[in-house]
Amino acid sequence: MLVMQSPRGTVDILPNEQIYWRYIENVVRQFASQYSYDQISTPTFESTELFSRSVGQFTDIVKKETYSFDDRGGHSLTLRPEGTASVCRSYLQHGMHNQPQPVRLFYIMPMYRYERPQLGRYRQFHQFGIELLGDDTATVDFEVIEFATKIIAFFGLKQFKLNINSLGDKESRNLYREAILNYFSVYSNNLSEDDSRRLEENPLRILDSKDKYVKSLFAKAPNSLDYLSKASKDRWEKLLMYLRDSNIEYYVNTQLVRGLDYYTHTVFEFMPIDGGSQSTILAGGRYDGLVQELGGPSVPGIGFAMGIERIVEELKKQDMQFEKSNQVDVVICCIGGEKEIRKAVNTAYKLRNMDIKVILAPMSKSIKGQMRYAGNLSSPYVVILGSEEIKKDTYILKDMIKNEQKEIKFEILANFLAKECIDNL
RNA sequence: GUGAGCGUGGCCAAGUUGGUUAAGGCGCCAGGUUGUGGCCCUGGAGAUCGAGGGUUCAAAUCCCUUCGCUCACCCCA
Numbered sequence: 001m002l003v004m005q006s007p008r009g010t011v012d013i014l015p016n017e018q019i020y021w022r023y024i025e026n027v028v029r030q031f032a033s034q035y036s037y038d039q040i041s042t043p044t045f046e047s048t049e050l051f052s053r054s055v056g057q058f059t060d061i062v063k064k065e066t067y068s069f070d071d072r073g074g075h076s077l078t079l080r081p082e083g084t085a086s087v088c089r090s091y092l093q094h095g096m097h098n099q100p101q102p103v104r105l106f107y108i109m110p111m112y113r114y115e116r117p118q119l120g121r122y123r124q125f126h127q128f129g130i131e132l133l134g135d136d137t138a139t140v141d142f143e144v145i146e147f148a149t150k151i152i153a154f155f156g157l158k159q160f161k162l163n164i165n166s167l168g169d170k171e172s173r174n175l176y177r178e179a180i181l182n183y184f185s186v187y188s189n190n191l192s193e194d195d196s197r198r199l200e201e202n203p204l205r206i207l208d209s210k211d212k213y214v215k216s217l218f219a220k221a222p223n224s225l226d227y228l229s230k231a232s233k234d235r236w237e238k239l240l241m242y243l244r245d246s247n248i249e250y251y252v253n254t255q256l257v258r259g260l261d262y263y264t265h266t267v268f269e270f271m272p273i274d275g276g277s278q279s280t281i282l283a284g285g286r287y288d289g290l291v292q293e294l295g296g297p298s299v300p301g302i303g304f305a306m307g308i309e310r311i312v313e314e315l316k317k318q319d320m321q322f323e324k325s326n327q328v329d330v331v332i333c334c335i336g337g338e339k340e341i342r343k344a345v346n347t348a349y350k351l352r353n354m355d356i357k358v359i360l361a362p363m364s365k366s367i368k369g370q371m372r373y374a375g376n377l378s379s380p381y382v383v384i385l386g387s388e389e390i391k392k393d394t395y396i397l398k399d400m401i402k403n404e405q406k407e408i409k410f411e412i413l414a415n416f417l418a419k420e421c422i423d424n425l
Numbered sequence: 426g427u428g429a430g431c432g433u434g435g436c437c438a439a440g441u442u443g444g445u446u447a448a449g450g451c452g453c454c455a456g457g458u459u460g461u462g463g464c465c466c467u468g469g470a471g472a473u474c475g476a477g478g479g480u481u482c483a484a485a486u487c488c489c490u491u492c493g494c495u496c497a498c499c500c501c502a
Contacts, residue, residue, distance in 0.1 A: 059500095064426075118495075129502090283501080308502085333461075405461085
């Protein structure tokens with residue numbers, strides 16, 4: 001039946017879905033503008049090395065989820081699995097560290113991850129994200145979190161709660177990693193395959209485990225906040241203070257660790273209270289070592305990414321009313337032959353010059369078929385042209401809602417339509 | 426990558442102890458007298474039952490393979 005279909009994990013965004021996308025994009029752009037973020041777009045593919053150096057070559061994302069290939073020149077390229085690394089690369093490449101700091105950027109771009117598809121999880125998906133580079137004070141941690149909070153609230157996603165945690169700087173993070181490793185190693189014989197693997201490769205990830213036994217161990221497990229250096233602890237407390245001052249609701253979740261290696265200090269995530277699996281809708285954090293890791297100066301950064309497909313899913317649940325964006329004003333129907341059609345074509349041309357949204361009904365159909373077509377488009381008006389009208393140089397204007405029609409001259413028709421359709425511009 | 430469920434015309438779907446032309450609804454198209462939509466009536470197009478192979482006299486219904494979707498893991502936005 002279907003000889004060709006879109007590759008696994010990819011979807012067509014059909015006309016009736018576009019409305020959600022346009023809406024989200026508009027909202028997001030408005031927020032970006034309010035917070036003074038400028039848009040950046042980076043290439044769909046980058047040198048593979050960019051991601052292994054930033055995201056981390058031992059993370060699952062890089063290890064088993066990238067779309068990588070060699071180009072004809074033998075360079076290994078990778079479809080970007082996330083946006084932060086690319087933005088940092090661009091920041092460096094174009095010397096944005098020489099601009100007044102911090103630099104605020106946002107993006108809306110497709111991302112690629114080779115994963116098993118599920119609802120809300122695709123191989124090509126889209127993210128809106130912001131990055132703030134060149135300021136390491138807690139004030140911008142607050143700003144970024146505030147931005148995220150406002151956007152989530154704007155979309156009416158009340159069931160999503162802000163979870164935050166601090167991983168500390170590199171040193172604190174390493175100390176903590178050590179502590180986790182020691183603590184769980186004691187129980188290593190009882191760990192599942194997945195969990196022992198995690199413990200070996202990326203100990204912090206074990207805090208994400210859904211295993212009941214492992215979860216029971218969390219209670220007495222080392223707490224990341226206890227391993228923060230003085231400076232880390234200080235910024236963490238400031239951030240919480242700022243949040244409290246603004247009455248931004250947050251939940252300190254010391255089990256919150258992220259899957260990308262570059263995160264330091266603040267990490268946060270919007271998760272639903274009754275968490276399903278593909279349920280995180282927005283997540284981010286600070287990445288102070290990243291730019292340097294890419295060969296640049298030591299530039300701190302913080303940002304977040306929001307999954308647009310996941311927002312769309314949520315909006316669909318809300319039963320939102322959108323205006324039909326492509327509503328035509330007038331459909332022109334013909335009764336007769338070439339002469340009538342010729343005049344109809346020219347009439348459409350003249351009305352379009354006045355910015356009226358007008359289309360011809362399909363001329364191969366009978367008048368009944370043409371009217372049905374106009375009805376299906378819920379066109380508020382129909383103009384009918386027949387031999388009688390040609391003779392008198394008049395037009396029949398039918399109001400499809402009131403079910404009334406009158407025969408008028410072009411001037412009157414044009415003036416009327418111009419007036420009626422003015423708010424559709 | 427692991428485990429489970431599902432896959433019938435554009436959409437929603439009946440039908441599975443294997444057996445004549447694979448229901449129905451929506452949508453689409455055309456008519457219901459000569460130049461007009463929406464309601465109603467009538468008719469029509471459209472499915473090699475996801476694909477490939479096998480078992481059988483006979484399969485949408487059984488078996489195998491494969492593709493896709495969904496769910497739980499893994500992971501993550």
